[in-house]
Amino acid sequence: MREEGYISPRQASVLLWFAILPTAILFLPALLTLRARQDSWLAVILATLAAGIPALVIYLLALRFPHYTLFQYCELILGHLAGKIVAMVFVLAFFLLNAVVIREFSEFLTTAVMPETPFLFFACSIVAVAVYAARNGLEVIARCTDFIMPLLVAFFVVILLFATPEMSLRNILPFLENGIRPVLGGSLITWPFMGQVIILATYGAFVNPPRSLGWSLITGLLGIAFFLGLVTMGVILVFGACEATSLTFAGYNLARVVSLGQFLERIEVLFLAIWVAGVFIKIALNLYVVALGLATVTGLKEYRPLVAPLGALNVALAAYMYRNISEIRQDLLTVEPGWTLTWQFILPLLLLLVAWVRGQRRTGA
Amino acid sequence: MIWYRRVLAVLLLVLGLPALSGCWSRHEIEELAIIMAVALDSAPGGQVRLTTFIVIPRAVGGGPSMGGGGGGEPKKAGEVVSAVGSDFAQATRRLEGQVPRRLFWAQNRVIIIGEDLARRGLNYLDLFLRDRQMRLTTPILITRGEARKVLDLPPGIELNPGTILTGILRNRTTFKVELKDLLAMWEAPGDNPALPEVVMTPTPEQESQETGGEGRDAKGGGNERGGKGKTQPEAVVIKGAGAFRYDRLAGWLDEKEANGLxxxxxxxxxxxxxxxxxxTTGTGQGQGMAGGLSPTPGEGGSPGQGQKPGAEKGGSRDLPRAQTALSAPAQASVVFHRVSAKTRARVQGQQVTFMVEIRGQGDLIEVTGNFNPDNLEQLLALQEAVNKAIEERALLALRKAQQELQADIFGFGEILHRSNPRYWHQVQDYWNEEFPRARVQVQVELQLRRTGMTSRTPGRVGAVGGKVSTQGTAR
Incomplete structure (x- = not known):
């Protein structure tokens, strides 16, 4: 399944930011402080280091099979039948992931902004836009990020800078109060977000030149760790570990406490605007990847006809996946770490091992 | 191919039309009842009373023209509406039954808790943390008696009690606790909340008496109304504090103790x-110390001023030089800034010691006795007296918290937690019981740097009695 057009390594790394950050900054800090308390920032760093392993695996696989997507080299490595099954597992996993993102997005908007608006309205509207973007191909999504990324960065800077008067540095002490175990538990919760780095194995095939994928991975991961670490740190510094655990959307609350000289207040609307744009990229990218993967597995020539139906199915799945917000939190805290470790960590590692043992590579092509 | 895509596009557009008629969650500003202040009280039968100050838009809109005309009594800018319920959500619902518009909380300026409710616990605040319209940056205050009476505050410079109270808080005469700070103090195991107290001063006469003829009433917001010569039934001062033990109100700190806190x-x-x-006098360190310190110049009805001997009040204050001879101590005021307090915790065996170091700089702003800045010893003695006065305050607050309240309202537990987590884990579950045993050393090092635009106290040197004047003339 060939996609016309290429993206630059820089765009690939920025896409990676968007694949992870939008939902992570909103949902992660509160869950993370639940486990790792004031050492949450350390958990983010540890999770980033852990995500370096699948990133390395992706890079090595990309060197063996340049210009092949994850779904394609599954088949090349494992053979026809097993390859198709494993590729299908990846497709379903991305599909499931996208449903979670759509649900998180709508759940947040209904809770925090417009409680009377039905959940489906948010889900349908963002997916409709995402379908449109995904049908236009990867290059279009990548160019969207060129526009949104400066906004996102400016937004991080504004919120964190203006929240500094509310911060008190002593909130991060004591360091490692209960030893390293809670921190490890925290990085396990961070993992489902960080592990999405695996998405670069799919659209990474369209990065030109392929060797620069390593650069994309490193800058992508560092950027994510930087921003996610800063937001987590900001939440801890402003609210303290005790209070942060009780705030469902700690990142959003960070934007709400900003108050500069009586006039620059209530900037959370800015947060919302940019955050919605970020989630749009994330959903569009996931949708694109799912459609591309499904087209590859089923041997279709075009992925485009699949995008809209997959989007509709995604909304339906998002609606039926959880009954309430407690189930979402429960899922993020207990189920997701294990599930994502399986398909984002172990599966790619197995692929690389098999490819290495069987000595397969497609560099000549 | 092309035509059917066009038809599809048009169809989609038509399908989108219903969305244009408006959106969910839409509320025009004309439909909103904007709440500016909230008072929370307990009601009989385990119920709670929610009282809100709702803006009357007409009154607010008419404000500027009224000012221009210089017309009579400012109208009340809002309406105070009250409802009782078993919790605040229910009370809110009942309130909605009385108000012709939809309640809008996001502009709420202040939350005031009544004494009885505070004794029942802070759990009742949950609605104000959970609801999406509420903001964690809302200041929260406590008051003796019923909180809803504060909302009856008459309009003055500001039109509604919410703005009046936040305006006073912004003057930094006392500390300010926002909802998020309260939540942090409440949830941290080594801390207990303390909230600034709103005091309703019953009559302006009483207030002006307290202030005395010292000519400082021009500065305070509350006093300015009195200055206009209007007879307002009630005014408000924020001073003192309500101290909590865990989530229950445990006791009150007076102005001095709150200052020490x-x-x-x-x-x-x-x-x-x-x-x-x-x-100036030998009794300088004695009786005069009791109320020597007031947080700001504008603090109107500070009861601490009562310490002045009655004789002084009777005498004419226009001629201070004649009066300050030996009976009344001459006073000096120091304005300070860039203050920092650093607290360290030390554990020796089972004994916890907190060392508080307060540092800062001060400038002399008022002296009513003879003062000579060239006399270094006098300056240092003044500096010493200032430091003593602050230390006194801190120790007063400490004594109250340790002996009477048995609650660590200073957050010392969290300091211990941060510096010595291992010991903290032994005591964290019963820290408030442990806290009275803790030793606290307060060290104040405020440095007097500048003496303002004049050096010597004006007046005929020598006419002022006391030792200092002789020292001054000797140079």
Whole structure:
């Protein structure tokens, strides 16, 4: 399944930011402080280091099979039948992931902004836009990020800078109060977000030149760790570990406490605007990847006809996946770490091992 | 191919039309009842009373023209509406049954808790943390008696009690607790909440008496109304504090103790210390010390001023030089800034010691006795007296918290937690019981740097009695 057009390594790394950050900054800090308390920032760093392993695996696989997507080299490595099954597992996993993102997005908007608006309205509207973007191909999504990324960065800077008067540095002490175990538990919760780095194995095939994928991975991961670490740190510094655990959307609350000289207040609307744009990229990218993967597995020539139906199915799945917000939190805290470790960590590692043992590579092509 | 895509596109557009008629969650501003202040009280039968101050838009809109005309009594800018319920959600619902518009909370300026409700616990605040319209940056205050009475505050410079109270808080005469701070103090195991107290001063006469003829009433917001010559039934002062043990109100701190609390928590950023001018009389360190310190110049009805001997009040204050001879101590006021308080915890065996170091700089702003800046010893003695006065305050607050309240309202437990987590884990579950045993050392090092635009106290040197004047003339 060939996609016309290429993206630059820089765009690939920025896409990676968007694949992870939008939902992570909103949902992660509160869950993370639940486990790792004031050492949450350390958990983010540890999770980033852990995500370096699948990133390395992706890079090595990309060197063996340049210009092949994850779904394609599954088949090349494992053979026809097993390859198709494993590729299908990846497709379903991305599909499931996208449903979670759509649900998180709508759940947040209904809770925090417009409680009377039905959940489906948010889900349908963002997916409709995402379908449109995904049908236009990867290059279009990548160019969207060129526009949104400066906004996102400016937004991080504004919120964190203006929240500094509310911060008190002593909130991060004591360091490692209960030893390293809670921190490890925290990085396990961070993992489902960080592990999405695996998405670069799919659209990474369209990065030109392929060797620069390593650069994309490193800058992508560092950027994510930087921003996610800063937001987590900001939440801890402003609210303290005790209070942060009780705030469902700690990142959003960070934007709400900003108050500069009586006039620059209530900037959370800015947060919302940019955050919605970020989630749009994330959903569009996931949708694109799912459609591309499904087209590859089923041997279709075009992925485009699949995008809209997959989007509709995604909304339906998002609606039926959880009954309430407690189930979402429960899922993020207990189920997701294990599930994502399986398909984002172990599966790619197995692929690389098999490819290495069987000595397969497609560099000549 | 092309035509059917066009048809599809048009169809989609038509399908989108219903969305244009408006959106969910839409509320025009004309439909909103904007709440500016909230008072929470307990009601009989385990119920709670929610009282809100709702803006009357017409009154607010008419404000500027009224001012221009210089017309009579400012109209009330809002309406105070009250409802009772078993919790605040229910009370809110009942309130909606009385108000012709939809309640809008996001502009709420202040939350005031009544004494009885505070004794029942802070759990009732949940609605104000959970609801999406509420903001964690809302200041929260406590009051003796019923909180809803505060909302009856008459309009003055500001039109509604919410703005009046936040305006006073912004003057930093006392500490300010926002909902998020309260939540942090409440949830941290080594801390207990303390909230600034709103005091309703019953009559302006009483207030003006308290202030005396010292000519400082021009500065305070509350006093300015009195200055206009209007007879307002009630005015408001924010001073003192309500101290909590865990989530229940445990007791009250008076103005001095609240001030000491601010020093120990490191909340003091600016303010004024007034002390008897050392060296003028032998009794300088004695009786005059009791109320030497008031947080700011504008603090109107500070009861601390009552310490002045009655004889002084009777005498004409226009001629201070004649009066300050030996009977009344001359005073000096120091304005300070860039204050920082650092607290360290030390554990020796089972004994916890907290060492509080308060540092800062001060400038002399008022002296009512003879003062000579060239006399270094006098300056240092004054500096010493200022430091003593602050230390006194801090120790007062400490004594109250340790002996009476048995609650660590200073957050010392969290300091211990941060510096010595291992010991903290042994005591964290019963820290409030452990806290009275803790030793606290307060060290104040406020440095007097500048003496303002004049050096010597004006007046005929020598006419002022006391030792200092002789020292001054000797140079």
């Amino acid at each position: 601010m020093w120990l928590r490191g909340e003091v950023k600016e303010g004024v210390v007034t002390v008897p001018l050392p060296g």
